[in-house]
Amino acid sequence: DVKVTQSSRYLVKRTGEKVFLECVQDMDHENMFWYRQDPGLGLRLIYFSYDVKMKEKGDIPEGYSVSREKKERFSLILESASTNQTSMYLCASIILGAEGYTFGSGTRLTVV
Amino acid sequence: AQSVTQPDIHITVSEGASLELRCNYSYGATPYLFWYVQSPGQGLQLLLKYFSGDTLVQGIKGFEAEFKRSQSSFNLRKPSVHWSDAAEYFCAVANTGFQKLVFGTGTRLLVSP
Numbered sequence: 403d404v405k406v407t408q409s410s411r412y413l414v415k416r417t418g419e420k421v422f423l424e425c426v427q428d429m430d431h432e433n434m435f436w437y438r439q440d441p442g443l444g445l446r447l448i449y450f451s452y453d454v455k456m457k458e459k460g461d462i463p464e465g466y467s468v469s470r471e472k473k474e475r476f477s478l479i480l481e482s483a484s485t486n487q488t489s490m491y492l493c494a495s496i497i498l499g500a501e502g503y504t505f506g507s508g509t510r511l512t513v514v
Numbered sequence: 515a516q517s518v519t520q521p522d523i524h525i526t527v528s529e530g531a532s533l534e535l536r537c538n539y540s541y542g543a544t545p546y547l548f549w550y551v552q553s554p555g556q557g558l559q560l561l562l563k564y565f566s567g568d569t570l571v572q573g574i575k576g577f578e579a580e581f582k583r584s585q586s587s588f589n590l591r592k593p594s595v596h597w598s599d600a601a602e603y604f605c606a607v608a609n610t611g612f613q614k615l616v617f618g619t620g621t622r623l624l625v626s627p
Contacts, residue, residue, distance in 0.1 A: 433612055442523070444604060444619035452613050460614070492558070496612050502548060503608075503615055505558040 405429075408493050408506040415513050421480040423509050425493030431504075432497060434476035436460075436468065439490040439508070451476055483513045516541035516607045520618035527595050528626050535590040535621050537605030546608040547588040548615075549579055553601045561603075564588060575599070600625045 409424040427434065433452050437445040437460075447460030449468040457468050465487060469477045476495075480487055493506040517540045527533050539545055547564040562573025569581040579590045588605060602622045608615045 435615060437617075442619065444520075445606075445617040447614065447616060450614060452611075458613070461616075494615070496615075502560045502563050503612075507557045 406493055406495050406504050406506040408491075408509050410509050411507065413509060413511045415480075415483050415511065417484060417513055419480075419483045419513075421483045421511065421513075423478040423480075423491055423493075423511070425476045425478070425495075425506055426474055427476075427495040427504070428474065429495075429497065429504075430473065431495035432473075433495060434470065435494040435503070436466075436476065436478045437492045437494065438462070438487075439492055445492060448478065483511075485513050487511065488513045516545065516609055516614070516616050518605050518607050518616055518618035520603075520605055520621050522621045523619070524622045524624065526624040526626055529597050530594050533590075533592045533595045533599070533623070535603050535605075535623070537588045537590065537618060538586050539588060539605070539607045540586065541607055541609065543610055546610075546612065547579075547581060548606040548608070549573065549577070549588075549590050550604045550606065550617075551575075551601050552604065552620075558604070561590070595623075595625055597625045597627070599623060 406427045435450040436448045439445045446462050451457045451470045467479045491509045494503045496503045519538045549561040550558045564581045602620045604620045605618045
């Protein structure tokens with residue numbers, strides 16, 4: 403089975419800190435994604451990447467950036483964390499023609 | 515750009531009754547459509563998907579969905595709901611090339627005894 407691993411299950415950070423959320427997939431997938439999930443809003447796409455060093459903004463990129471230096475790793479960066487970025491963050495990946503997207507188990511980030 | 519609408523925020527169904535969750539999408543080309551389920555505190559699990567071919571697709575746990583291009587819909591159905599089906603259900607649409615997957619806001623299913 404393909405695995406998408408998010409490095410932390412829970413994180414607590416202070417306002418203004420720089421925060422890194424890491425995501426690693428083990429199956430050579432081309433496309434990787436970062437979402438945030440909030441009650442009543444579903445999953446909203448922050449950024450996605452379809453190749454190394456390639457990235458595209460999703461629907462809510464403000465306050466975030468991403469890095470994809472290697473195919474298997476896609477990092478989400480909060481340059482200066484704010485309380486409104488408290489949320490559940492989900493990483494996903496897919497290979498073209500695959501059965502579906504594979505999601506990580508999520509990182510619940512709390513910014514205080 | 516694609517979008518998904520799930521018009522029902524909450525639905526309550528009696529155990530053993532049938533279920534239909536609505537999903538409408540907007541996308542200019544042939545869509546790739548998905549239904550995911552998320553139980554409390556759990557990750558997302560793929561129930562079923564539609565890429566092409568037969569418009570009635572079968573998934574896991576006894577779920578099925580029907581793609582209706584004329585109505586831009588991909589509704590999820592189950593003939594008899596079990597208490598363990600209580601969860602949140604998300605419909606999603608991907609563009610050609612799977613480069614962007616967009617979700618609806620979800621429908622929370624409650625199952626009454």
